[in-house]
Amino acid sequence: MKNFTCVKDLGDLQVALKEAFEIKKDRYQFCELGKNKTLLMIFFNSSLRTRLSTQKAAMNLGMNTMVLDVNQGAWKLETERGVIMDGDKPEHLLEAVPVMGCYCDIIGVRSFARFENKEEDYNEMILNQFIKYSGRPVFSMEAATRHPLQSFADLITIEEYKKTARPKVVLTWAPHPKALPQAVPNSFAEWMNAADYEFVITHPEGYELDPQFVGNAKVEYDQKKAFKGADFVYAKNWAAYADPNYGQILSLDRSWTVDEDKMALTNNAYFMHCLPVRRNMIVTDDVIESPQSIVIQEAANREISAQAVLKRMLENL
Ligand SMILES: CCC[C@H](NC(C)=O)C(=O)O
Numbered sequence: 001m002k003n004f005t006c007v008k009d010l011g012d013l014q015v016a017l018k019e020a021f022e023i024k025k026d027r028y029q030f031c032e033l034g035k036n037k038t039l040l041m042i043f044f045n046s047s048l049r050t051r052l053s054t055q056k057a058a059m060n061l062g063m064n065t066m067v068l069d070v071n072q073g074a075w076k077l078e079t080e081r082g083v084i085m086d087g088d089k090p091e092h093l094l095e096a097v098p099v100m101g102c103y104c105d106i107i108g109v110r111s112f113a114r115f116e117n118k119e120e121d122y123n124e125m126i127l128n129q130f131i132k133y134s135g136r137p138v139f140s141m142e143a144a145t146r147h148p149l150q151s152f153a154d155l156i157t158i159e160e161y162k163k164t165a166r167p168k169v170v171l172t173w174a175p176h177p178k179a180l181p182q183a184v185p186n187s188f189a190e191w192m193n194a195a196d197y198e199f200v201i202t203h204p205e206g207y208e209l210d211p212q213f214v215g216n217a218k219v220e221y222d223q224k225k226a227f228k229g230a231d232f233v234y235a236k237n238w239a240a241y242a243d244p245n246y247g248q249i250l251s252l253d254r255s256w257t258v259d260e261d262k263m264a265l266t267n268n269a270y271f272m273h274c275l276p277v278r279r280n281m282i283v284t285d286d287v288i289e290s291p292q293s294i295v296i297q298e299a300a301n302r303e304i305s306a307q308a309v310l311k312r313m314l315e316n317l
């Protein structure tokens with residue numbers, strides 16, 4: 001595996017899960033693999049879990065790590081080709097990317113959708129420039145359309161907690177004051193479809209995700225109906241994808257907030273969220289603090305998913 005940007009890059013999911021659980025048994029058993037190899041992590045957007053878990057995973061493998069927060073310390077980067085650079089950006093991505101590639105062996109990139117140009121977002125313009133020009137293997141730490149390290153950790157977590165072979169997993173939209181990317185729900189849907197669970201997506205009309213990610217999932221506009229018999233409830237906000245509302249907030253309806261009454265409709269479902277979460281917008285205090293909430297265990301598995309991916313990439317160098 002050269003690059004890691006989506007579920008397909010991992011190949012057989014059962015094999016990948018086996019590798020992940022092997023790592024979880026003893027995460028230091030491969031500590032020689034990354035000796036004298038350097039990971040460069042580049043953030044165009046904020047992060048807590050991805051930043052810490054990926055660095056920890058690299059250290060578990062014996063790697064050196066460097067972290068760059070673009071726009072905080074580095075030069076502001078122009079990303080459009082053909083632009084006359086007489087503004088506030090002293091450097092172009094097309095120079096900065098190959099230079100960064102000189103200093104490392106593997107690159108991780110976080111670059112959210114900007115909601116300025118749907119085509120550029122859904123063609124992964126930033127991530128693909130790193131893949132094309134860095135000269136190094138690249139993995140996504142959440143790009144414009146997917147968050148594969150998160151989704152792999154989500155799958156690991158569901159596999160650890162599921163009580164039946166094919167659990168009912170529900171992805172539910174919930175309100176948020178900001179216009180958040182579709183990367184997490186897109187990616188979650190892609191991995192849940194690949195895992196062949198009973199998968200339902202529920203959201204208000206107008207929040208339909210890109211059909212390439214929805215796949216064969218059932219879309220249910222009645223949240224309570226969707227929750228019936230669920231084994232896992234995965235909550236997340238996202239801004240509208242469909243034109244002409246791309247990147248817009250269409251609803252702040254807090255009747256979509258996940259509360260105890262909704263969870264009572266489920267099959268004693270586990271509650272999941274990728275974090276960070278806005279309490280009492282996405283989910284009530286009581287639900288996220290309940291014994292059925294596994295958001296911390298889910299976050300802890302980010303170290304495992306990152307280590308499984310980095311191990312594959314190191315083995316392929
Ligand atoms: C892991 C989530 C990152 C980001 N969240 C925010 C608050 O920007 C998102 O919704 O994609």
Ligand SMILES: NC(=O)OP(=O)(O)O
Binds near residue numbers: 046048049050275
């Ligand atoms: N879930 C996740 O990726 O968290 P951060 O945005 O804090 O990295």
